Amino acid sequence: MNFSDINIRDPFVLVENGKYYLYGTRGKTTWTKAYGLDVYVSDDLENWSDPIECFSLPENFWADKEIWAPEVYKYKNNFYMFVSFRSDSRNRGTQILKSDSPEGPFLPFTEGPVTPEDWVCLDGTFYIDNDGKPYMVFCHEWVQTIDGEIHAMPLTDDLSAPAGEPILLFKASEPFWADKSRDTFVTDGPFIYRTKNGKLMMIWSTSTQSGYTQAIAVSDSGKIDGEWIHQKPLFDKDGGHGMIFDDLNGKKFLILHSPNEYLLERPVLIEIEEKDDMLILKGE
Numbered sequence: 001m002n003f004s005d006i007n008i009r010d011p012f013v014l015v016e017n018g019k020y021y022l023y024g025t026r027g028k029t030t031w032t033k034a035y036g037l038d039v040y041v042s043d044d045l046e047n048w049s050d051p052i053e054c055f056s057l058p059e060n061f062w063a064d065k066e067i068w069a070p071e072v073y074k075y076k077n078n079f080y081m082f083v084s085f086r087s088d089s090r091n092r093g094t095q096i097l098k099s100d101s102p103e104g105p106f107l108p109f110t111e112g113p114v115t116p117e118d119w120v121c122l123d124g125t126f127y128i129d130n131d132g133k134p135y136m137v138f139c140h141e142w143v144q145t146i147d148g149e150i151h152a153m154p155l156t157d158d159l160s161a162p163a164g165e166p167i168l169l170f171k172a173s174e175p176f177w178a179d180k181s182r183d184t185f186v187t188d189g190p191f192i193y194r195t196k197n198g199k200l201m202m203i204w205s206t207s208t209q210s211g212y213t214q215a216i217a218v219s220d221s222g223k224i225d226g227e228w229i230h231q232k233p234l235f236d237k238d239g240g241h242g243m244i245f246d247d248l249n250g251k252k253f254l255i256l257h258s259p260n261e262y263l264l265e266r267p268v269l270i271e272i273e274e275k276d277d278m279l280i281l282k283g284e
Helices: none
Strands: 008-016 019-026 036-042 052-056 065-075 078-086 093-099 121-128 134-140 149-154 167-171 188-194 200-208 211-219 228-230 240-246 252-258 266-275 278-281
Touching: 008 065, 008 240, 008 252, 008 266, 036 065, 052 078, 065 121, 078 121, 121 188, 134 188, 167 228, 188 240, 200 240, 211 240, 211 252
Parallel strands: 093 121
Antiparallel strands: 008 019, 019 036, 019 065, 036 052, 065 078, 078 093, 121 134, 134 149, 149 167, 188 200, 200 211, 211 228, 240 252, 252 266, 266 278
């Protein structure tokens, strides 16, 4: 398979054991009942395996709708998947699953969402600070807050539970380029990145007049709870919910989905680089 064959949203690539593992929200069940998640495996970022089901909805699981935005991280010799779920009776939230293989099967590791039960949350991502302290960074969704928010919440060392209250990092309306005439402001898909010189950055997504947009912000202190300074968008051509990874040859890529349209979404790979301690598209 190649990217034109793969209908997923929210693509995420794990590089492990000389291979690339691609996860994402199943396009066909984005807005409906959903039953699982897939991983695609590649040696070269061009040719991908058929989908391998890496998570299947367990019997009597608390949620059965909108299984969104799986992200997989290797941590202490196991693989942890951060993924968002919802049901008609419980708010959307991000739960953590666990496996001993990047191909799964991933099984529930926490009893339910790690995000606050009375909040509508999504798109949890994993971050470890310079002191080795783990965090989940996630969105408090605009459907509840009107002005979407991004929070960081410390986790216990084994990732099984919160280790403190969520810390508000910023709201979707804050960037200088935000369309202040909007009635609602979206925060989606945060992903944390540290430059080779130690600058702490976040890419995240929102909706603008240009369509779905890949935004970027920088912590003024280099810490997760610093003041986040917004830069011009990294990509504003109706694509977003991306993440950053280095390939096996040392090239740096942004992967996102585009267009942001049901059943047409495909993974898009864009080479990027660090220039003057900032992230830019290659060649800009």
